[in-house]
Amino acid sequence: MEERYDIVVIGGGVIGCSIARELSKYQVKILLLEKESDVTLGTSGKNSGVVHSGLYPKPGSLKARLNVEGNRLFPKFCEELDVPFRKIGTLVVAKNKDEVKELKRLKKIGDTNGVPGIEIISQHELKKMEPNIKGVASLYSPTGGITSPYTLTIALAENALLNGVKISLNNEVKGIRRENGRLLVKTEKGEFKTGWVINSAGLFADRIAQMVGISDYRIYPCRGEYHILDKRTMGLINRMVYPVPPKEGGGKGIHLTPTISGNILIGPSAAYIRDREDTKTTKRIMKRLFQEAKEFLPKLTENDFIHNYSGNRAKLIGPKVSGFSDFVIEESPKIPYFINLIGIESPGLTCAPAIAKMVVNIIKEKEGLRRNRDFNPKRHGIKRFSDLSLDEKERLIKENPNFGEIICRCEEVTRQEIISAIKNPLGVVTLSGIKYRTRAGMGRCQGGYCLPKIVGILEEFGISEREITLKGKGSSLFYGRMRE
Amino acid sequence: MREVDIIIIGGGPAGLSAAISCKREGIDNLLLIEREDRLGGILNQCIHSGFGLEIFKEDLTGPEYAKRYITEVERLHIPFMLKGNVLDISQDKEVVVVSPKGLFKLRAKAIILSMGCRERARGAIGIPGTRPAGIYTAGQAQNLMNIRNYMVGKRVVILGSGDIGLIMARRLTLEGARVLAVVEILPYCSGLPRNRVQCLEDFKIPLLLNHTIVDIKGDKRLKSVTISKVGKRGGIVPRQKREIPCDTLLLSCGLIPENELSRKAGVILDPETSGPIVNEELETNIPGIYACGNVLQVHDLVDWVTLEGEKVGKSAASYVKGGKRNYQWIDARAGSGIRYIIPHRISTERDVEVTLRVSRPGKDKDILVKDRNRLIKKVFFGKVNPSQMIKLRLNKKELRGTKALWVSLR
Ligand SMILES: Cc1cc2nc3c(=O)[nH]c(=O)nc-3n(C[C@H](O)[C@H](O)[C@H](O)COP(=O)(O)OP(=O)(O)OC[C@H]3O[C@@H](n4cnc5c(N)ncnc54)[C@H](O)[C@@H]3O)c2cc1C
Ligand SMILES: Cc1cc2nc3c(=O)[nH]c(=O)nc-3n(C[C@H](O)[C@H](O)[C@H](O)COP(=O)(O)OP(=O)(O)OC[C@H]3O[C@@H](n4cnc5c(N)ncnc54)[C@H](O)[C@@H]3O)c2cc1C
Numbered sequence: 001m002e003e004r005y006d007i008v009v010i011g012g013g014v015i016g017c018s019i020a021r022e023l024s025k026y027q028v029k030i031l032l033l034e035k036e037s038d039v040t041l042g043t044s045g046k047n048s049g050v051v052h053s054g055l056y057p058k059p060g061s062l063k064a065r066l067n068v069e070g071n072r073l074f075p076k077f078c079e080e081l082d083v084p085f086r087k088i089g090t091l092v093v094a095k096n097k098d099e100v101k102e103l104k105r106l107k108k109i110g111d112t113n114g115v116p117g118i119e120i121i122s123q124h125e126l127k128k129m130e131p132n133i134k135g136v137a138s139l140y141s142p143t144g145g146i147t148s149p150y151t152l153t154i155a156l157a158e159n160a161l162l163n164g165v166k167i168s169l170n171n172e173v174k175g176i177r178r179e180n181g182r183l184l185v186k187t188e189k190g191e192f193k194t195g196w197v198i199n200s201a202g203l204f205a206d207r208i209a210q211m212v213g214i215s216d217y218r219i220y221p222c223r224g225e226y227h228i229l230d231k232r233t234m235g236l237i238n239r240m241v242y243p244v245p246p247k248e249g250g251g252k253g254i255h256l257t258p259t260i261s262g263n264i265l266i267g268p269s270a271a272y273i274r275d276r277e278d279t280k281t282t283k284r285i286m287k288r289l290f291q292e293a294k295e296f297l298p299k300l301t302e303n304d305f306i307h308n309y310s311g312n313r314a315k316l317i318g319p320k321v322s323g324f325s326d327f328v329i330e331e332s333p334k335i336p337y338f339i340n341l342i343g344i345e346s347p348g349l350t351c352a353p354a355i356a357k358m359v360v361n362i363i364k365e366k367e368g369l370r371r372n373r374d375f376n377p378k379r380h381g382i383k384r385f386s387d388l389s390l391d392e393k394e395r396l397i398k399e400n401p402n403f404g405e406i407i408c409r410c411e412e413v414t415r416q417e418i419i420s421a422i423k424n425p426l427g428v429v430t431l432s433g434i435k436y437r438t439r440a441g442m443g444r445c446q447g448g449y450c451l452p453k454i455v456g457i458l459e460e461f462g463i464s465e466r467e468i469t470l471k472g473k474g475s476s477l478f479y480g481r482m483r484e
Numbered sequence: 485m486r487e488v489d490i491i492i493i494g495g496g497p498a499g500l501s502a503a504i505s506c507k508r509e510g511i512d513n514l515l516l517i518e519r520e521d522r523l524g525g526i527l528n529q530c531i532h533s534g535f536g537l538e539i540f541k542e543d544l545t546g547p548e549y550a551k552r553y554i555t556e557v558e559r560l561h562i563p564f565m566l567k568g569n570v571l572d573i574s575q576d577k578e579v580v581v582v583s584p585k586g587l588f589k590l591r592a593k594a595i596i597l598s599m600g601c602r603e604r605a606r607g608a609i610g611i612p613g614t615r616p617a618g619i620y621t622a623g624q625a626q627n628l629m630n631i632r633n634y635m636v637g638k639r640v641v642i643l644g645s646g647d648i649g650l651i652m653a654r655r656l657t658l659e660g661a662r663v664l665a666v667v668e669i670l671p672y673c674s675g676l677p678r679n680r681v682q683c684l685e686d687f688k689i690p691l692l693l694n695h696t697i698v699d700i701k702g703d704k705r706l707k708s709v710t711i712s713k714v715g716k717r718g719g720i721v722p723r724q725k726r727e728i729p730c731d732t733l734l735l736s737c738g739l740i741p742e743n744e745l746s747r748k749a750g751v752i753l754d755p756e757t758s759g760p761i762v763n764e765e766l767e768t769n770i771p772g773i774y775a776c777g778n779v780l781q782v783h784d785l786v787d788w789v790t791l792e793g794e795k796v797g798k799s800a801a802s803y804v805k806g807g808k809r810n811y812q813w814i815d816a817r818a819g820s821g822i823r824y825i826i827p828h829r830i831s832t833e834r835d836v837e838v839t840l841r842v843s844r845p846g847k848d849k850d851i852l853v854k855d856r857n858r859l860i861k862k863v864f865f866g867k868v869n870p871s872q873m874i875k876l877r878l879n880k881k882e883l884r885g886t887k888a889l890w891v892s893l894r
Contacts, residue, residue: 307607401584470617474704
């Protein structure tokens with residue numbers, strides 16, 4: 001079977017979903033293809049969730065411009081999509097006198113990039129802002145913010161869907177051909193004829209480009225590991241706390257980030273790896289993360305750790321090379337109507353709203369796009385019981401008793417929220433899908449309590465024991481029933 | 485706001501026996517709150533036998549044991565609420581509870597904490613590797629199999645030799661799975677000796693002491709775990725690694741008293757037990773808030789949980805009735821070789837029973853109870869084991885004049 005589209009977007013990460021949603025403001029037929037069982041299962045679900053202010057990218061680069069613009073667009077972006085966002089500010093902390101020089105250098109970069117309100121503050125002021133942090137001075141950038149990257153990606157996909165984008169999950173792109181001036185995308189489920197292809201396949205963007213004969217790029221995956229701390233550490237820090245950037249590796253160094261839900265992240269590390277999708281964690285780095293974070297935050301204890309994860313950066317420069325590489329965002333000079341987004345590493349999340357606009361402009365340069373008058377920018381997330389006041393909780397339970405049954409005790413997620421997640425617009429019924437949509441299983445017991453209960457609810461929805469999976473095909477939870 | 489004399493949070497064996505004991509002491513206005521849809525707590529999923537040997541001199545299953553107390557609660561017309569999840573308790577003993585019937589605010593004169601414990605998860609232990617399907621905590625697997633009728637795996641490795649892991653090793657074997665190994669980082673088994681014999685040795689399941697898991701492989705479903713020998717100082721012995729292909733990993737790496745609510749009320753916890761610091765009445769630092777069962781200290785025998793609940797019921801009832809309170813508390817401390825002792829404060833005016841655990845296994849040991857240099861009591865043990873809780877009775881004559889109690893192992 002062959003279907004026709006105006007635009008095919010490859011990859012359901014924050015970049016692909018932002019682009020699809022931005023394009024849905026126009027009268028075009030769009031298909032988004034994702035190989036996994038849900039959106040946000042790539043790097044977009046595995047990062048720091050920071051909306052950077054723009055202290056790091058090289059002045060004049062695409063990264064710098066899109067970062068500052070993205071940061072400016074973020075509050076409205078999140079408000080429309082009902083996604084949490086908080087501008088809490090960033091501190092880059094110098095541990096000793098030598099490092100103060102680095103702060104000045106960073107301030108200059110930030111100023112040049114047009115980041116508003118950056119200042120260098122004294123040890124005394126740092127103590128007042130962050131009593132638990134050790135350091136001799138700090139750079140303060142008030143526009144740094146935090147968001148929930150997976151909630152954002154899901155929200156973008158849902159809003160795109162609402163505005164007419166077709167989203168096809170479990171559908172890996174296998175090949176792309178040119179035929180009579182059109183592009184033909186071959187996937188595991190079929191063939192799609194399209195005017196434009198947007199290659200936003202993250203860690204695999206170089207491979208997708210190769211499918212049409214573009215072999216100019218090579219992605220070097222570079223893993224970043226994290227610890228997540230228990231919510232009882234909430235308040236230990238109020239802002240993001242970064243070290244001065246390490247000399248090697250080009251990363252930002254291991255930092256402490258408060259999350260939107262009240263946990264703290266420690267990480268990420270930076271280590272080049274072979275397998276692009278290998279997001280394991282290692283003992284060596286777990287120990288290092290702890291040691292480095294403890295230098296800033298002496299109160300940290302290993303008893304506060306509840307979970308580890310890692311995400312892979314799509315780098316365009318390899319391990320032995322130092323220097324800066326910019327994002328590649330362009331219509332391929334070799335293949336018309338094929339737009340590449342390659343090397344979208346940090347601050348890719350921050351840049352997402354700006355990148356989406358840029359891609360639309362690339363298309364507009366070639367052909368007129370007519371506004372979609374029915375476009376609705378609003379998306380409503382699942383109502384979170386734990387965010388409500390006691391009075392609101394009381395009222396809600398009266399209206400719907402499912403709000404009175406707590407399924408995840410650590411994150412206070414109710415039966416109604418699980419049901420809403422199961423009925424999500426994208427039709428995802430995996431445990432990971434439910435977790436990303438409700439936070440059930442993300443707390444200190446890591447699903448010890450709620451998993452059997454969620455399985456029970458899935459059963460009520462007629463999902464059989466073999467179909468209950470962690471994250472789609474091949475990740476079944478059970479080997480059938482014990483007794484018939 | 486509804487006023488209640490005593491609120492008991494958690495309807496497992498500790499809460500059940502505390503409620504019965506309150507009622508027998510003449511308190512009628514009490515409420516037992518349980519978040520599940522039935523009373524009995526963790527016992528409902530413990531379908532194996534081995535419960536009640538001490539109190540009933542019978543070998544009962546978990547549900548049978550629970551039934552005896554549930555029947556008694558019903559016979560005494562003790563009010564209880566099911567599907568009631570306590571969300572908050574405050575210092576002045578206001579309790580917020582939600583259930584499908586609504587959100588209720590209650591005020592109590594006394595509160596008994598009996599919320600039980602939870603299992604230590606992977607992130608808290610920091611096991612490296614990938615994060616595929618097929619990794620369960622042992623109690624979670626027990627729930628999925630015994631309550632929900634799901635088969636969790638075919639080729640299983642168990643990390644940690646806690647009692648639940650041992651019980652599950654046997655359960656899985658009887659259901660046709662292959663348990664390839666129980667891997668324990670310590671030089672000794674952390675479960676009860678009787679479980680080691682009945683659950684592992686009788687089924688020829690290898691127990692690998694001084695071993696741990698250093699890697700987990702598999703992207704979608706678990707493919708293998710790599711185990712390694714652990715050296716004297718806790719380091720990995722490089723050339724002693726082995727990869728075991730398997731589809732399931734159970735974690736039985738310790739239980740943590742569930743004190744999130746207690747923290748909210750300002751209850752101070754003992755870092756060693758993760759349970760509240762209590763006096764001889766099992767009262768926390770907040771007057772009128774008491775704790776018993778696994779929320780106070782993780783028990784190995786349910787019979788002792790029941791006895792602890794009984795004791796707390798009496799204390800709380802006496803508090804509500806305005807009984808004596810002006811005791812001079814002295815500290816009871818764990819000395820060398822002792823991991824912890826409960827209660828943390830005693831009055832010396834009455835006979836008192838203390839519970840404690842040793843730090844590591846040993847043979848032919850004395851437990852010494854001292855007041856600085858004065859020896860109060862010496863008890864000989866042919867064998868001591870951290871997995872077995874020890875009870876000591878101290879009578880008030882022995883304790884008279886004591887300034888600080890030290891318990892140590894020699
Ligand atoms: C450790 C770490 C920390 C970071 N922290 C931050 C931060 O704090 N702030 C910030 O702004 N940025 C941060 N970033 C960068 C940010 O996460 C990324 O730039 C962003 O998520 C990239 O999104 P994406 O959509 O390009 O990629 P992805 O999210 O990886 O999406 C690509 C998608 O394409 C799919 N796909 C691949 N091949 C195919 C195929 N053949 N067919 C169909 N689908 C396919 C994949 O399954 C995947 O879902 C961080 C990155 C890392 C690694
Ligand atoms: C797997 C396993 C095997 C065992 N095997 C044996 C054995 O063979 N022999 C033996 O003698 N002992 C055994 N034990 C020990 C004994 O059964 C337990 O120690 C005992 O059940 C603990 O009782 P409890 O009341 O403290 O906790 P639990 O039984 O855990 O009860 C706590 C209750 O509190 C409820 N609760 C918690 N928080 C809230 C809240 N916020 N609001 C409302 N309700 C709440 C919970 O739902 C639960 O029902 C075993 C224990 C386990 C876990």
